[in-house]
Amino acid sequence: GDSVTQMEGPVTLSEEAFLTINCTYTATGYPSLFWYVQYPGEGLQLLLKATKADDKGSNKGFEATYRKETTSFHLEKGSVQVSDSAVYFCALRATGANSKLTFGKGITLSVRP
Amino acid sequence: EAGVAQSPRYKIIEKRQSVAFWCNPISGHATLYWYQQILGQGPKLLIQFQNNGVVDDSQLPKDRFSAERLKGVDSTLKIQPAKLEDSAVYLCASSSERAVYNEQFFGPGTRLTVL
Numbered sequence: 001g002d003s004v005t006q007m008e009g010p011v012t013l014s015e016e017a018f019l020t021i022n023c024t025y026t027a028t029g030y031p032s033l034f035w036y037v038q039y040p041g042e043g044l045q046l047l048l049k050a051t052k053a054d055d056k057g058s059n060k061g062f063e064a065t066y067r068k069e070t071t072s073f074h075l076e077k078g079s080v081q082v083s084d085s086a087v088y089f090c091a092l093r094a095t096g097a098n099s100k101l102t103f104g105k106g107i108t109l110s111v112r113p
Numbered sequence: 114e115a116g117v118a119q120s121p122r123y124k125i126i127e128k129r130q131s132v133a134f135w136c137n138p139i140s141g142h143a144t145l146y147w148y149q150q151i152l153g154q155g156p157k158l159l160i161q162f163q164n165n166g167v168v169d170d171s172q173l174p175k176d177r178f179s180a181e182r183l184k185g186v187d188s189t190l191k192i193q194p195a196k197l198e199d200s201a202v203y204l205c206a207s208s209s210e211r212a213v214y215n216e217q218f219f220g221p222g223t224r225l226t227v228l
């Protein structure tokens with residue numbers, strides 16, 4: 001079945017450091033890929049998405065590129081801020097309208113001033 | 114536009130008791146999802162409704178969990194009787210077929226603690 005694997009955490013960085021969070025997936029067909037973020041005390045929010053190979057999703061300075069050859073969707077940000085401290089989830093959605101989301105375990109990012 | 118509403122936000126019960134969670138999706142969203150998020154794990158789909166019909170309940174423990182969406186709007190998820198391993202955050206999400214990417218919008222969740 002479909003699955004998503006995220007790098008082990010937690011991750012602690014200093015403000016303005018470069019961020020990479022690794023995500024790889026296993027799925028049949030051509031899934032859509034997502035990064036969701038969960039800020040402390042809040043619900044899950046969509047951060048960015050990509051729906052086909054080589055697409056780059058971007059939002060709030062974060063980027064991720066859909067790499068079908070390596071089945072990866074790594075999240076990057078050039079300069080993190082304290083306000084980026086949150087839990088980040090990689091997810092995929094199988095082909096088909098309103099298919100369910102399959103999530104990775106999530107990784108906690110803490111950014112210190 | 115109002116988001117997905119859930120209640121209660123927190124619930125503490127003893128094992129073998131019953132509990133119910135309520136979800137009100139975004140207006141006009143035909144698809145509603147219930148996810149279970151155990152601490153340290155990603156959300157896992159329990160059940161998906163399309164209007165008031167069940168699309169996928171393959172991971173719902175049907176011996177103790179039940180869910181309904183009678184009028185195709187609000188939904189209730191029930192656990193009876195609860196076990197210790199049911200301690201988790203229960204997330205409700207909704208989506209619209211009319212949206213370009215069928216984005217799922219999540220509610221704040223209900224944190225259940227079973228003692």
